[in-house]
Amino acid sequence: MIPHGRPTLDLAGVAERAGVSLSTWRRQHHAAFAAAVQHLPGSARPLLYDAAQAEAHLAGRPLPALPTEPHPEDLLTDAETGQVAGVAASTVRADAVNGLIEPGVERHGRRWWTRAQAEARASRPTQYKGRTPGARNKQPAGPRPDPRVDAVALELAQAATGQGPAVTAAELADRYGTSTRTAERILTRARALLAGA
Incomplete structure (x- = not known):
């Protein structure tokens, strides 16, 4: 997390402020700096440091404290954004690509989202594709x-007792606006339903 309004430095930036090369x-x-x-x-990748703290250490001054209270403009990584939003980091990245969340800002070669954006994502229900997480049924749902x-x-039963006209695939295709083949399937299922009753 990058606290709101705090400039940051990576190792190369710290070395530059110290006036030495990164390898030096x-x-x-x-080692002394990291301690x-x-x-x-x-x-992570890259490790980032608060610029005010890094400069204070280089000048031999006491380190200023970082803010402890969350702020809506704090910058969060994809993992931190996912934690606030209640989704996986991969979902945050996918939502950003698909326009379901702001694309974030790039700093130090990676994407960051504000805490406000993460909280807004948390209030939107997740759009699941496939099985609901935690579902116990292993079989796919059958046809509706x-x-x-x-x-x-019902019409076939009435026709069998003489209380209604005969049912044909052509008449069903015309009534339901389907092909004759689909009407034949409906007729076959209806006969199987009657046979099983």
């Missing part, structure tokens, strides 16, 4: 029942 910094100064100045939480089959089965 790593070899001679980084005194903590990198910002959530930062076709209400036309029940109606045709």
